[in-house]
Amino acid sequence: MKKMISNSKLSKCLMLVVAALAMPTLSFAQDDSQREVTWSGDVAAIFQEKCMECHRPDSIAPMPLLTYDQAKMFAPIIRYRVENRVMPPWHVNPDVGVQNFTNDRGLSAEQRATILAWVDQGALEGDPSTAPAPLVFEEALEWRLEKDMGAAPDLVVASEPYDLAAITQDKWFRPNTPTGLTEERWVKAIEIRPKNAESRRVVHHSLAFLLQEEDGKAGLPEDVDVPFGPSLFMEWAVGKAGQIFRPDTGKLMMPGSSINWEMHLHANGEPVDDVQVELGVWFHDEPPEHRTILSMFDAQGPNSLDIPPGEIAVTQGTFVLSAPARIENFQPHMHMRGKAMSMEAIYPNGQREILSFVDNFQWNWQINYVYEEDSAPIVPKGTMIVTRAWHDNTASNPYNPDPEQWVGWGDRTVDEMAHNWVDVTYLGQEEYEAIVAERSAAGGED
Numbered sequence: 261m262k263k264m265i266s267n268s269k270l271s272k273c274l275m276l277v278v279a280a281l282a283m284p285t286l287s288f289a290q291d292d293s294q295r296e297v298t299w300s301g302d303v304a305a306i307f308q309e310k311c312m313e314c315h316r317p318d319s320i321a322p323m324p325l326l327t328y329d330q331a332k333m334f335a336p337i338i339r340y341r342v343e344n345r346v347m348p349p350w351h352v353n354p355d356v357g358v359q360n361f362t363n364d365r366g367l368s369a370e371q372r373a374t375i376l377a378w379v380d381q382g383a384l385e386g387d388p389s390t391a392p393a394p395l396v397f398e399e400a401l402e403w404r405l406e407k408d409m410g411a412a413p414d415l416v417v418a419s420e421p422y423d424l425a426a427i428t429q430d431k432w433f434r435p436n437t438p439t440g441l442t443e444e445r446w447v448k449a450i451e452i453r454p455k456n457a458e459s460r461r462v463v464h465h466s467l468a469f470l471l472q473e474e475d476g477k478a479g480l481p482e483d484v485d486v487p488f489g490p491s492l493f494m495e496w497a498v499g500k501a502g503q504i505f506r507p508d509t510g511k512l513m514m515p516g517s518s519i520n521w522e523m524h525l526h527a528n529g530e531p532v533d534d535v536q537v538e539l540g541v542w543f544h545d546e547p548p549e550h551r552t553i554l555s556m557f558d559a560q561g562p563n564s565l566d567i568p569p570g571e572i573a574v575t576q577g578t579f580v581l582s583a584p585a586r587i588e589n590f591q592p593h594m595h596m597r598g599k600a601m602s603m604e605a606i607y608p609n610g611q612r613e614i615l616s617f618v619d620n621f622q623w624n625w626q627i628n629y630v631y632e633e634d635s636a637p638i639v640p641k642g643t644m645i646v647t648r649a650w651h652d653n654t655a656s657n658p659y660n661p662d663p664e665q666w667v668g669w670g671d672r673t674v675d676e677m678a679h680n681w682v683d684v685t686y687l688g689q690e691e692y693e694a695i696v697a698e699r700s701a702a703g704g705e706d
């Protein structure tokens with residue numbers, strides 16, 4: 261009935277994984293280790309597709325990787341980062357759970373093997389005349405989503421400026437800014453960003469809560485019980501630009517609403533005046549069919565994380581969905597001891613399925629893994645979402661500032677969190693059944 265990976269499929273996957281581990285190398289890796297792999301013939305094209313967006317001047321990475329000379333200089337460290345699946349920044353396990361994402365920037369197993377073979381063979385250049393033509397980069401657009409949306413945002417809301425001292429403890433600044441809306445609007449896309457380069461250097465992350473008067477029922481099926489408080493609208497951290505919602509979904513903004521910011525600022529040795537974060541919002545012309553709700557499915561709530569010194573701690577939290585729903589994404593949020601997080605569904609019939617597993621979480625990359633619409637899990641009413649988090653407080657965690665410390669819940673990066681941010685689109689029972697029927701008619705993945 262319901263769309264899920266059947267047990268036989270799951271065990272087949274597991275067998276494949278085991279088989280792959282048991283073999284000395286994957287077959288394509290053997291191919292690549294035998295044939296000559298070169299920058300011009302093989303690697304440049306992969307770097308164009310998977311690295312250069314960030315590894316070029318005026319982007320976010322520390323060094324460019326546009327040319328052979330630049331890449332060769334970093335070959336050993338490229339090998340290390342690629343082999344450990346740290347670069348490109350995409351840390352979801354490629355063998356567990358849903359694998360189709362709208363924003364996938366991971367390497368295929370074959371691309372990874374090619375890069376490793378290239379370094380192992382001495383990072384050869386090959387014949388430059390066979391290299392792909394250099395990429396031409398567009399002028400940096402003002403807003404990253406501008407290209408996809410085809411226009412500048414309909415509404416821009418900026419936080420009040422804040423002056424940050426050169427040396428100080430981490431600061432949390434929580435101003436409130438009216439949106440100026442005079443009528444109800446449905447949001448199609450949101451982008452949030454530090455307003456300028458100086459702000460970017462000190463804004464560690466920023467949340468935007470939408471404060472408004474409403475009964476919390478608009479756009480939701482009747483019997484949905486959503487824990488409403490100040491509703492979280494969008495969140496920004498390094499590595500994340502914003503989000504475009506599915507064509508039939510959106511978020512509701514009311515007249516008289518305001519944005520309540522929570523900016524986490526991290527002084528970097530130079531004073532920065534006028535630190536600001538701004539939010540760009542694109543609107544639907546017509547109200548969409550569904551309202552999507554950003555939910556925090558925490559592995560452990562405030563005051564209940566208990567991470568002893570020198571240990572790897574595992575915690576978990578559960579949330580039961582009060583209506584059928586589409587799970588749109590998976591976004592783990594932890595700090596320096598964060599090691600891994602999984603999201604599992606336990607269905608009302610008792611079957612369980614891991615939806616996603618980020619197994620080498622990197623705390624400086626807060627990545628939102630957004631499922632393709634056709635692959636986003638559709639789950640029945642009563643499904644329990646289980647979020648499980650692993651924190652590594654041992655000395656072998658290279659980011660651990662002090663393995664001798666007990667660590668608990670807190671805002672500072674040396675404290676911990678275990679959030680799982682998920683956009684949930686609640687569905688009516690009929691629509692849920694229609695989608696399930698449509699998917700099984702299409703053959704699905706089963």
Ligand code: HEC
Binds near residue numbers: 314322365
């Ligand atoms: C989304 C942007 C992005 C993409 C895509 C990306 N990188 Fe990076 N890369 C960064 C940033 C930012 C850093 C510095 C912060 C860090 O190390 O996480 C970095 C760091 C690195 C480093 C370490 C540099 C050092 O001196 O320690 C290497 C090596 C690297 N990247 C290689 C690659 C390769 C190879 C690819 C493509 C296969 C790639 N990166 C794709 C943004 C990116």
